[in-house]
Amino acid sequence: MDVIVKPTPSLNGEIGALSSKNYTTRYLLAAALAEGTSTIHYPAHSEDSDAMRRCIRDLGAVLEEDDSKIVIQGFGSHPRDVRELNVGNAGAVLRFLMGVTALCPEVTFVNTYPDSLGKRPHDDLIDALGQLGVEVQHEQGRLPITIKGGQAKGGHIRVSGSVSSQYLSALLFVTPLLAEDSTIEVLNDLKSKVVIGQTLEVLEQAGIVIHASDDYMSFRVPGGQAYKPQTYTVQGDYPGSAAVLAAAAVTQSDVKILRLMEQSKQGERAIVDVLRMMEVPLTHENDVVHVQGNGTLKAVEFDGDAATDAVLAMVAAAVFAEGTSRFYNVENLRYKECDRITDYLNELRKAGANVEERQAEIIVHGRPEGVEGGVEINAHYDHRVIMALTVVGLRSKEPLRIRDAHHVAKSYPQYFDHLQALGASVQWVKE
Ligand SMILES: O=C(O)C1=C[C@@H](OP(=O)(O)O)[C@@H](O)[C@H](O)C1
Numbered sequence: 001m002d003v004i005v006k007p008t009p010s011l012n013g014e015i016g017a018l019s020s021k022n023y024t025t026r027y028l029l030a031a032a033l034a035e036g037t038s039t040i041h042y043p044a045h046s047e048d049s050d051a052m053r054r055c056i057r058d059l060g061a062v063l064e065e066d067d068s069k070i071v072i073q074g075f076g077s078h079p080r081d082v083r084e085l086n087v088g089n090a091g092a093v094l095r096f097l098m099g100v101t102a103l104c105p106e107v108t109f110v111n112t113y114p115d116s117l118g119k120r121p122h123d124d125l126i127d128a129l130g131q132l133g134v135e136v137q138h139e140q141g142r143l144p145i146t147i148k149g150g151q152a153k154g155g156h157i158r159v160s161g162s163v164s165s166q167y168l169s170a171l172l173f174v175t176p177l178l179a180e181d182s183t184i185e186v187l188n189d190l191k192s193k194v195v196i197g198q199t200l201e202v203l204e205q206a207g208i209v210i211h212a213s214d215d216y217m218s219f220r221v222p223g224g225q226a227y228k229p230q231t232y233t234v235q236g237d238y239p240g241s242a243a244v245l246a247a248a249a250v251t252q253s254d255v256k257i258l259r260l261m262e263q264s265k266q267g268e269r270a271i272v273d274v275l276r277m278m279e280v281p282l283t284h285e286n287d288v289v290h291v292q293g294n295g296t297l298k299a300v301e302f303d304g305d306a307a308t309d310a311v312l313a314m315v316a317a318a319v320f321a322e323g324t325s326r327f328y329n330v331e332n333l334r335y336k337e338c339d340r341i342t343d344y345l346n347e348l349r350k351a352g353a354n355v356e357e358r359q360a361e362i363i364v365h366g367r368p369e370g371v372e373g374g375v376e377i378n379a380h381y382d383h384r385v386i387m388a389l390t391v392v393g394l395r396s397k398e399p400l401r402i403r404d405a406h407h408v409a410k411s412y413p414q415y416f417d418h419l420q421a422l423g424a425s426v427q428w429v430k431e
């Protein structure tokens with residue numbers, strides 16, 4: 001399905017934020033790894049969170065769900081012996097479960113998105129699992145991947161953090177369940193460091209003890225621990241909401257998004273600070289972000305690694321700012337659902353934006369007068385490219401047609417409904 005985005009001068013109204021993808025995947029996993037019954041209130045519903053639901057069920061968890069909660073009977077440290085798992089296009093779900101299946105005799109992760117997740121690297125995690133005595137078969141570090149576990153006991157593990165924090169999160173989820181203590185040393189840089197704060201928060205809620213250094217570069221994990229069954233409540237999602245806030249920032253708007261915690265550990269809450277730095281009129285009080293956009297924005301410089309999943313939305317806002325914006329320290333955007341630097345900037349250029357790339361930077365020469373539009377956009381299987389190009393389309397002179405926009409459902413299936421509710425002119429069309 002494609003979406004046509006038409007120029008929309010103003011957005012008005014109020015929406016509840018979608019539920020956080022990152023917390024939902026983590027709570028589902030922590031509940032599955034507990035023996036006993038856990039409850040998760042307001043879990044996210046999207047392709048990625050559904051992938052985690054499907055896989056933990058395949059591994060032996062029992063799930064019962066109604067409109068507002070999911071009740072999970074976990075399998076503890078004894079997942080069922082399954083042959084295959086299908087994570088769809090969900091990177092975090094794949095990496096976390098590659099760690100957990102170190103507890104299984106032999107599991108193959110199949111390759112259902114050869115042009116997206118199928119291209120993403122997992123070498124650093126494969127190497128770390130090897131240090132635990134887990135045999136991993138793979139296609140040059142890519143899917144399909146077979147994990148032959150069952151022998152892992154714990155020990156000293158060195159893992160690179162220079163491509164993704166998800167490899168480290170994977171190790172943090174599984175090592176507490178191993179018989180012996182582990183130490184984890186992070187080599188090189190740790191990208192998306194803030195996300196590790198979310199992993200540690202969830203592990204602590206599940207009663208798991210981890211001794212982390214202040215810089216998150218080394219960890220001591222006592223072995224033989226058990227996840228406690230818990231009641232969790234999922235907070236609102238900043239990465240998805242960032243796109244709606246960017247849309248409000250580039251139009252004449254009066255838009256409120258509810259359920260966005262000020263004290264959240266999600267790095268993408270920086271969208272609020274970045275829009276503020278861009279002089280967009282907004283407030284953030286009592287978990288409500290209120291944007292009263294006047295369409296005028298100033299350029300900004302920002303370390304994007306602090307808010308990795310909101311950078312594309314920030315860039316979309318910068319397309320209409322006065323001056324030149326720079327988003328630096330963003331190389332790992334190249335290893336996501338698509339190359340979020342080269343592929344994304346190519347689509348922005350098609351729409352009429354003036355953008356430049358460096359290996360680890362995005363530079364945007366703003367066009368406050370608006371961009372031409374009137375072209376077809378390739379979604380590159382990437383929900384965040386779809387959301388960001390929609391923001392650009394709202395302020396293009398001619399409509400944008402976003403091909404295969406249904407991939408937005410990876411994280412935010414109701415994105416276009418939310419925008420429509422705010423008055424955006426967006427419309428689904430069959431190919
Ligand atoms: O741990 C997680 O849930 C995630 C970590 C981040 O990935 P990287 O660590 O690869 O940057 C983020 O982009 C992704 O959407 C979710």
Ligand SMILES: C=C(OP(=O)(O)O)C(=O)O
Nearest residue numbers: 089090091092093309336
């Ligand atoms: C990169 C993302 O997800 P993942 O790595 O889990 O596929 C994302 O949600 O933007």
